[in-house]
Amino acid sequence: MVTPLYQAKAELFRTLGHPARIRILELLAERNHAVHELLDAIEIEPSNLSQQLAVLRRAGLVSQHRDGATVVYSLSVPDVRDLLVAGRGILLAILSDQDSLRAELRPARRRSR
Amino acid sequence: MVTPLYQAKAELFRTLGHPARIRILELLAERNHAVHELLDAIEIEPSNLSQQLAVLRRAGLVSQHRDGATVVYSLSVPDVRDLLVAGRGILLAILSDQDSLRAELRPARRRSR
DNA sequence: TTCGCATATGACGATTTCTTCATGTTAGGC
DNA sequence: GCCTAACATGAAGAAATCGTCATATGCGAA
Numbered sequence: 001m002v003t004p005l006y007q008a009k010a011e012l013f014r015t016l017g018h019p020a021r022i023r024i025l026e027l028l029a030e031r032n033h034a035v036h037e038l039l040d041a042i043e044i045e046p047s048n049l050s051q052q053l054a055v056l057r058r059a060g061l062v063s064q065h066r067d068g069a070t071v072v073y074s075l076s077v078p079d080v081r082d083l084l085v086a087g088r089g090i091l092l093a094i095l096s097d098q099d100s101l102r103a104e105l106r107p108a109r110r111r112s113r
Numbered sequence: 114m115v116t117p118l119y120q121a122k123a124e125l126f127r128t129l130g131h132p133a134r135i136r137i138l139e140l141l142a143e144r145n146h147a148v149h150e151l152l153d154a155i156e157i158e159p160s161n162l163s164q165q166l167a168v169l170r171r172a173g174l175v176s177q178h179r180d181g182a183t184v185v186y187s188l189s190v191p192d193v194r195d196l197l198v199a200g201r202g203i204l205l206a207i208l209s210d211q212d213s214l215r216a217e218l219r220p221a222r223r224r225s226r
Numbered sequence: 227t228t229c230g231c232a233t234a235t236g237a238c239g240a241t242t243t244c245t246t247c248a249t250g251t252t253a254g255g256c
Numbered sequence: 257g258c259c260t261a262a263c264a265t266g267a268a269g270a271a272a273t274c275g276t277c278a279t280a281t282g283c284g285a286a
Contacts, residue, residue: 007132014130019123060207069253077206082199093190094173
């Protein structure tokens with residue numbers, strides 16, 4: 001299976017495109033977490049959490065290892081932190097854009113064009 | 114509509130989670146492009162391209178302006194480049210992981226566990 | 227004004243993703 | 257061994273996404 005680069009990239013981003021998976025990665029970016037810790041931190045059904053973790057595993061973004069009865073997850077690619085940070089930056093940029101746009105449209109005073 | 118931050122972040126990444134949209138953004142990261150230029154560079158139906166551009170517009174990632182009969186698109190959030198670069202880094206990390214794993218599994222020599 | 231090119235929009239079936247529920251597996255306490 | 261807790265997996269319906277087709281709009285040339 002020869003996957004073009006841009007398609008692999010799209011799949012990577014799509015893997016991040018889910019609220020639960022984002023939260024998981026952000027928690028793992030802080031420190032390793034056991035599944036039950038993630039479960040406490042995120043509002044989600046246990047089986048759903050397992051599914052989302054499986055998605056991240058298949059994508060190669062996280063790894064697991066057993067510690068007695070619990071399973072601990074960690075980021076297997078540290079650079080994921082960069083992505084999350086960059087994502088936050090973009091969000092802020094977009095939101096402030098929207099705010100200034102809103103501010104521009106709302107008041108009585110108008111600008112040309 | 115009060116959107117939690119992690120959900121907005123997930124939507125941002127989902128917006129990037131499509132091969133055509135990735136290609137569009139990469140082209141726009143180089144320089145502004147008219148729609149027909151994108152059309153030449155990407156293998157895609159014109160109407161499909163318009164749809165993908167609309168998705169990117171709604172997400173606030175690109176902006177358009179008319180120039181005569183053609184429409185020129187540009188990145189409205191320059192930081193998108195950071196995301197693309199970070200994405201490439203992660204891909205490379207994952208791929209080299211897989212390669213070393215493959216190399217480890219393939220040959221006759223075995224390791225414990 | 228009429229034509230044709232460049233682009234956008236709407237709608238529809240096909241596929242994919244998501245959530246939930248039921249069930250399976252592993253490990254430690256008794 | 258038996259029970260329970262901690263996770264994982266499989267299946268199935270609901271919802272979202274994708275690509276295509278038909279159609280609409282904006283603009284310049286003739």
